[in-house]
Amino acid sequence: MKSEPKTEQELLDRAFAIAGITFEQLADEANMPVPPDLKRDKGWVGQLLEWHLGATAGSKPTQDFEKLGIELKSIPISYSGKPLETTFVCVAPLVGVHGLTWETSHVRNKLSRILWVPVEGEREIPLAERRVGSPLIWSPSAEQEQQLKSDWEELxxxxVLGEVEQITAKHGEVLQLRPKAANGRALTDAYGSSGRIIKTRPRGFYLRTQFTDQILQNHYIHAAGN
Structure with a gap:
């Protein structure tokens, strides 16, 4: 695995160095087999990028580049450059949530600075032949932060009110709460409407595709104008 990058610029340079390269070429260099598809290996692309970029956090609940305070997010895009799926941010706390604030939340920490790495995601492109796109480093604007905060507070x-079972993918303008588990049998504690503890599926925070699309479009329009 590559050593940890010392600066944000070094990280960005590494990300630009792998742009245009296929997963197969990157996997060969990292000595990682390419799975036939991502059905059973959802995190494979992330692991491949982490190896090449020198991410250190692994599964720890900190940013992927802890010393730089930067999170790594790969984003599968269509032929037209649109995100193909929502972006997982982090697991949502369902108990012990009284007194939590947006300012100190795990979500805000994860979203404070992100290295976005677009990757080809169209299903008909064999995984080995998909290429990495041009990266960008992003922090939310004041307006974006307000949107995120407002959704987070609503969710x-x-x-807190014990309505976790009533939350659907329709809630939240830019940030959603959705079940997050490899299978439906995994259960965790949450508050029920009576205030008692119930068992429910773990939930995760996800960014909606129109939000990540806006991030990508703003960046590439701005980059083209320079």
Whole structure:
């Protein structure tokens, strides 16, 4: 695995160095077999990028580049450059949530600075032949942060009130709360409407595709104008 990058610029340079290269070429260099598809290996692309970029966090609940305070997010895009799926941010706390604030939340920490790495995601392109796109480093604007905060507060209030089971993918303008588990049998504690603890599927925070699309479009329009 590559050593940890010392600066943000070094990280960005590494990300630009792998742009245009296929997964197969990157996997060969990292000595990682390419799975036939991502059905059973959802995190494979992330692991491949982490190896090449020198991410250190692994599964720890900190940013992927802890010393730089930067999170790594790969984003599968269509032929037209649109995100193909929502972006997982982090697991949502369902108990012990009284007194949590947006300012100190795990979500805000994860979203404070992100290295976005677009990757080809169209299903008919064999995984080995998909290429990495041009990266960008992003922090939310004041307006984006306000949107995220407002959604987070609405969703967390529902969790506190014991309404976790009533939350659907329709809640939240830019940030969603959705079940997050490899299978439906994994259960965790949450508050029920009576205030008692119930068992429910773990939930995760996800960014909606129109939000990540806006991030990509703003960046590439701005980059083209320079």
């Amino acid at each position: 967390m209030e529902m969790i």
